[in-house]
Amino acid sequence: MRLPTLLETIFLWLLCGLPLLVPAQMPSQQAYQPPPLSVEFLPQGGFYQDSLTVELLCPGAIIYYTTDGAQPNESNSRRYSRPFKITATTVVRAMSVLAGERSNVFSTTYFINEPPTSFPVVSLSITPSLLFDPLQGLFMRGTNAVDSLWHLPGANFWSRRELTANMEIFEANGQLVWRNLVGFRLFGGMSRLFPQKSMAIVARKRYGDSRIRYPIFGKNGLKKFKYLVLRNSGSDFGRTHFRDALMTDLVKKWDLDVQDYRPAHVYINGKYWGIYNLREKINRFYVAGHYPVDKDSIDLIEHRLTRRYGRTDHYRRLLDFMEKNSLADPANFAYVSSQMEVNNFMDLQIAQIYFDNQDAGGNIKFWRPQTPNGRWRWILYDTDWGFGLSDPRAYRNNSLAFHTEPNGPNWPNPPWSTFILRKLLENKDFERRFVNRFCDYLNDDLDSTAVLARIEKFYQRLLPEMPRHLERWRLKGAEWQNDVALLKTFAAERPAYLRRFLMQQFHTGGVRQLSLGIAKGGKVVLNEAIDFRDTFSGKYFEKIPIRLQAVPDLGYRFVRWEGSGVSSESPVLFLELVQPDWHIRAVFEKFEHPLAGKIVINEISCNNKQSGDWVELYNNSKERVNLEHWILADRKNEFRFPAYTLPPKGYVVVCEDSAKFLRSYPKVQSLINGLSFGLDKRQETIQLFSPETSSVDSVGYRLPPMDSVFTLNLLLPGLDNGDPGNWELTSGMGSPDAANAYYLASRIQVRRSLFMQIGGALGVLVLGLLLLWMRRKGYF
Known part of the structure; x- marks a missing residue:
């Protein structure tokens, strides 16, 4: 057909808004690139009820494969000739060779008649000798272990070697959600002595991808990871198998950096390896994943002054200042607050004291962004020695005194590990906030009822899954049940003992019962850690004033406080709880501020x-x-x-x-x-x-x-x-x-629409005049 001329096209566009017709660009010509060699598995890996026959496809190529997890090659692997049968859970790894060209290694796992689960499943495939060779295997003692020492120094499992493994992640519904080669290391401290060993997984570009690109912890977790840890529950192995996960879950709403958690079944080379705790790995990649900071622009320190990344100068100067100056002086305390996040540190100490974590002094990590105003933040991790791991009556332990001891032994609470808290407590305002914040949490997240509910949630989640794990590692179900019961005893008894320790150390006076109510239209913030919209009941101390702040909702305003002899119209109220019981109510009323919406x-x-x-x-x-x-x-x-x-x-x-x-x-x-x-x-x-x-x-x-x-x-x-x-x-x-982009675009669109309407009207007018002129000239 004939295309309109340029003048005709412009005329039509002016009249009708038709798009300009322009020749399409021809696609660029590129040299043909044959697809890379691969191996196709039929059927695909996944979960099956019965045995099956597997076919490997790569037209024209020779295929080599293994079924024990070893990496296939031309010299010591089976050459594929016909489909083969699989009757038990098996990892199949294959490669192809065509005209001297070798493909990558492709791996998949066939799960045969495995029990149903609500957990994700992780399959690792790695050359067996790298793990189990008696002399060199990473899981083995090897020949250099010093048998005379209980922790077997020199054993292979203390090695930091990184091996290459294939990793597959399946969701509980059987869907394969991620597969790639990864780096594989052993992980942890003394927990390496257990038969089920923790493993660290790292994604590197040389393995195929620099990140594990799947939100393994759900929609509220990170979307991708450089590192993941498959944790054996640390020192809690053979006990509850969720102790550390429980403790970090209790404080996940606090001003703390904690690791995400998800239990998973793990297989190594097709063999069931038990339940592992999937956790994030604490390092600079973790920090950059959770904060708007660059991983290469932070200082990260662990233990006392062990540099993990960046520098230690800033922290050394902070310690030096605290050593030489009294923090009872508000100016000195303000300076320290500008160098470290005090609330974060306070929450860390409260958590470790409540947990009675006997190894808190050995597991310390903290970081800061390398900026002029960057402040230190502490990370909570590896809390396995808490919640009565080594003592069924640990709920009685005075860990407040433990964490403020000035002359402790080299382990578990040396003086340097308690120094910062002792210095901060020189400041009376910090002491008041510390005691009240502790009470806030004991009335809320650490209340016995709340903690018992969390324990029950973990227990019920693991209950149908644990029998396989217990059988795999020759553990007894009755002992697991007993260890969970000890957690519940700790949760029920701990708050009363901690209130007694707070009274003794800070001379707080007696315990006071506080009951708060709210009229519709707002919320109340109690001290710093609790806000609520309905009612609240909790225990505080006679000589430690509390702070209440009324916060109105949009369309309301605060009117007054009332009850227990209190009458105030100030939204912020400080109370000394002299009498035993207090009943206070915040009153709000509807009020449309004249500038609301403006x-x-x-x-x-x-x-x-x-x-x-x-x-x-x-x-x-x-x-x-x-x-x-x-x-x-x-x-x-x-x-x-x-x-x-x-x-x-x-x-x-x-x-x-x-x-x-x-x-x-x-x-x-x-x-x-x-x-x-x-x-x-x-x-x-x-x-x-x-x-x-x-x-x-x-x-x-x-x-x-x-x-x-x-x-x-x-x-x-x-x-x-x-x-x-x-x-x-x-x-x-x-x-x-x-103006925001949408607002600008909206204004432009309005103007464009107006101009188009005007243009359309003018076009109709011009067309009408043209037709009238042509009629008068006798064209029709």
């Missing part, structure tokens, strides 16, 4: 390594608004605005560090420095309050794990912030101090 949280950046966290506000009103004494807050922290006037239709960005922020956004002018808290990159609630404690705006988000930089953008300033559908997750640096 001063809005418009953009949020919570994972930008270069700029730090920031929040953008937008004034959608026609008046100037003075933000002085306004409050921007998350669940536990608040930032008070300095004097600042936000113009109509204007933006302002609140950032952590203006110097750092401006290096990323040099053109931003409307900026408020000093945001005193960071934003969680996964889940957070941000609220904006006026000076009279009325809620003006509130935004909550829950995000999937993401590695790339992104911002959260409100689509249009007038939309409801509380509706997640009105927000957009945008990759890149965002648009601080400027």
Whole structure:
């Protein structure tokens, strides 16, 4: 057919909005590349009820294969000639050779008549002699073990050798979700002496992929991993098999870095190897996965001063300052708080004290970003020696005294391991916060009822799966049941003893019962660790004042406190609990702030390594608004605005560090420095309050794990912030101090639509005039 001429096309486009017709580009011609050699398995690996026949395919090629996990080659592997039968769980590994070219090794596992499970299944295949050769096998004692010493130094299983293995991960429904070659090492300390040994898995480019790209811990975990650990439950092997996982689960909501967990059945070369605890590995890749920091730009230290990455200078200077200065001085304490995350350290100590972890002084790791304002954070891990591992009556142990002992032995609590907590406790305000925070947790996550429920959850999850594991390692089911019962005894008895230890050490006075209620329209934050919306009941101490803060919901405001002789209209209330029982109620009322919906949280950046966290506000009103004494807050922290006037239709960005922020956004002018808290990159609630404690705006988000930089953008300033559908997750640096991309696009679209309507009307008018002229000229 005839294509329109250029003039005709332009005329049609002006009249009707038709697209310009342009010749399509011809695809580029590339030289033919034959596909690489491979081996096809028929049927594919997976779970089967009965024996089956396996066929290997690679047309024209010679195929070599093994069924014992060994890597196939041309010299000592079977040459494939016809389909073969498999009657038990087997790993098949194969390679092909064609015209002198050798393929990679391909591996798959056939699970035959294995019991159903609710756990994922991990299959490892590795040349058997590398693990089980009596002289050189990694799982063996070898010839160099010193038998006269109980920990067998020199044994093969103390080696740091990295072997190559094939790893397959199957979900509980039988679906293969990941397969590749990986690096394989033994992992752990004294737990290497157990027959079931822990293993570390590492993904490297030379094995095929630099990451294990599957969210093995579910939708709330990371999406990819450099390292994973298959853990034998450490010192808890042969006991509960979930002790460490339980303890990290109890504190996962705290200000602590903990490892994710998932139990899995593991097979090595087709042989069942028991239940392992899938865990994240603590290293710089772990830190970079959970925080917006570069793995190459952190300091990571373990034990006392063992450098794992980066430098130790900053930490040495901090210790030196603490050694030479009293932290009773608020200025000195403030300096220390600028160098380390005090709440994080406090939570670590409370957890270890509650657990009565006898090896807490030997398992210490902490890190900081290598930035001018980077502060040290501590990581909780390897807690197996807690919860009464070595003593069925450990719930009576005064581990508060243990963790503040100034003259302990070299192990388990040498003086250097208790130094920081002892120094922080020189400060009376820290002491008050420490005691109250301990009480908060004993009333909440560490309450006996709550802990017993967690133990029961772990127990029920493992109960149908444990018989195979116990049989594999010749363990007794009755002993497993007894060890779980000891956990429950610890949980039931521990809180009462800890309150007694707190009373003795800090002279707190007697225990007081506190009952709190809330009228509809807000929540109460108790001290620093607890917030609630309904009722609360807990135990605190007579001489340790508590802090209550009323936080109204959007559309409400705080009115007053009432009950137990308390009458106050201040949203923040400090109470000394003199009388034995306290009953207090927070009262809110409906109130629509005149600026609600006009001063809005418009953009949020919570994972930008270069700029730090920031929040953008937008004034959608026609008046100037003075933000002085306004409050921007998350669940536990608040930032008070300095004097600042936000113009109509204007933006302002609140950032952590203006110097750092401006290096990323040099053109931003409307900026408020000093945001005193960071934003969680996964889940957070941000609220904006006026000076009279009325809620003006509130935004909550829950995000999937993401590695790339992104911002959260409100689509249009007038939309409801509380509706997640009105927000957009945008990759890149965002648009601080400027309109969001969607808002700009919307305005452009409106203008484009208007112009098209005008153009259409003009086109109709021109066409009408043209037809009228042609009629008058007699063309028709």
